Amino acid sequence: MKKVYVKEEVCVGCRLCEVYCITSHSKYKDVLKAYKLETQRPTPRIVIEENKPVSFSLQCRHCDDAPCVKSCITGAMQKDPLTGVVTCDTDKCVGCWTCVLVCEFGAIIRDVNNKVASKCDLCAEAGEPACVKNCPNEALVYSEGGISV
């Protein structure tokens, strides 16, 4: 399946991926309105790791044998058998944070405002993940089978 990969050597640590992740998961899908109008700004679905000069954004790896899906106590975390995308049904999520505990990559974020797990859904509605589309240095790549370093 297509996943988001990062070329850490050209990640500039600007965090625009985070800005556009928030925008992509907002009601208005517009940077300005997402930040200025939404009473509760969406929690970013990505984690940015930084230890200068190294920096990169980390998204859910959509594991084949996803521990978060296995451990979910309510069945909110599901892996789509067709697309392979792991998503969290926030209506079912109870905020027990078991998925956060078992994720080997630390890619699941606690949305404390809504008390649900927040994770990358590859911008399912938009086609191409917003972080990839808006990375100013092409450090994020959306591809099948990874990138050659």
Place this chain on the structure above:
Amino acid sequence: MSLSYLTPEFKVLRDYDKCINCKVCMRQCSFEVHSYDEHLDKMISNDMNCVNCQRCVVLCPTQALTIIKHPQTFKEHANWTYDAIRDIYRQAETGGVLLSSMGNDRPYPVYWDKIVINASQVTNPSIDPLREPMELRVYIGRKPDKIEIDENLNVKTKMPPQLKLETPIMFSAMSYGSISYNAHAALARAAEELGILYNTGEGGLHKDFRKYGKNTIVQVASGRFGVDREYLNTAAAIEIKIGQGAKPGIGGHLPGEKVSEDISATRMIPPGSDAISPAPHHDIYSIEDLAQLIYSLKEATDYQKPVGVKIAAVNNVAAIASGIARAGADYIAIDGFRGGTGAAPKRIRDNVGIPIEFAIAAVDARLRSEGIRHTISLVAAGSIRNSADIVKAIALGADAVYIATAALIALGCHMCQKCHTGKCNWGIATQDPNLVKRLNPEIGYKRLVNLVQAWSHEIKEMLGGMGINDIESLKGNRLMLRGIGMTQKELDILGILAAGE
């Protein structure tokens, strides 16, 4: 320290209706202009540090930022200008030589802009380069006095070594040290893709880039950094750097803090030591000495590679070029006074040297009058800004041009002239690993290829308009040029007629 009298040069205008406090500007500014104030819950800017490189402006996701020239001025004075007063404040504070970067920014006349190009009408047909063949390929190197062919029409004459360029453009010398590893990677890869050459500058050739050897000119400068047998033999050509347009008569100084492990290995000097290029080559005090170095380098490379000489355009450039041709060089690169640099004393940059337009015309005329023009190729450098400048340079007598500032602008340079600080926010003129990453060579090389291809298309269009189908037919073809708004003396030196003549 007492109060500084300097006021900010630029002003950061932040549209708070648009600012979303995302802090992208803060993270991207190496000059530490932007910061987040948690008490105000606002991004704030320190105008004093701003150099107008516009990294923040370009990356701001909501276009909330505008940088303007600071409206604060001194009482108007035609003689004691803003810069004149500020420079005195700076020197009174520091006691130092003023440093600057990139090319001469003073409002000297740009002669390219006073020259116009001819086109065919009625009596000779223009050519459509999209439908008919058009040749931009040039060869740099010494040409024989005559070509002999045998009865089977094979060339009998042994040709001296030549550099083949698919378009008459090369990337001029910028050392690893003055620019980043990623900038070099982009230049080398673009040169390979375009079938042209890039120039290592005087800082040696990084081992990673040896694979681009056939598209590489290596420099031998007064510091002799990174020169060994492999360096010379890896390259397609060798260039002896005598001078640079931005700082004729001045050497170079890469401060020790920029000499990282990688740069020290490439330059073959101890890490952390200052890399000093003396003003002269201490073994060259005459044309005869220069000839000795040219032939030493030819000997070291079995006479297989062209050896060129780069000089700054100065008063007696024509006589010097004649000497260089007679010393056995295969090409001469002449760098005009608007040529760029990674660091130069400001007064030198702004006041020393002559325009490339005059230098090329004078050198070409002198070499032709002496009957030795064919023995050497001529490369024009020093602020070639677009394809029309190239057409004009070639019509004035150049064989090809060198571009560097234009190439860096293609890579993202915004001409803030702060290369010497080593804090280039675009990842070009810096060795800071946090900043170097910002120049993605994958993107950079494509932008360079696009630029040179676009210019090549435009050169073809201009050639076609003149009814010429080969760039060689334009070379020294000054009848294709006319001057506007110049004195008779200027026209005479350029060897062109006035418009209407």
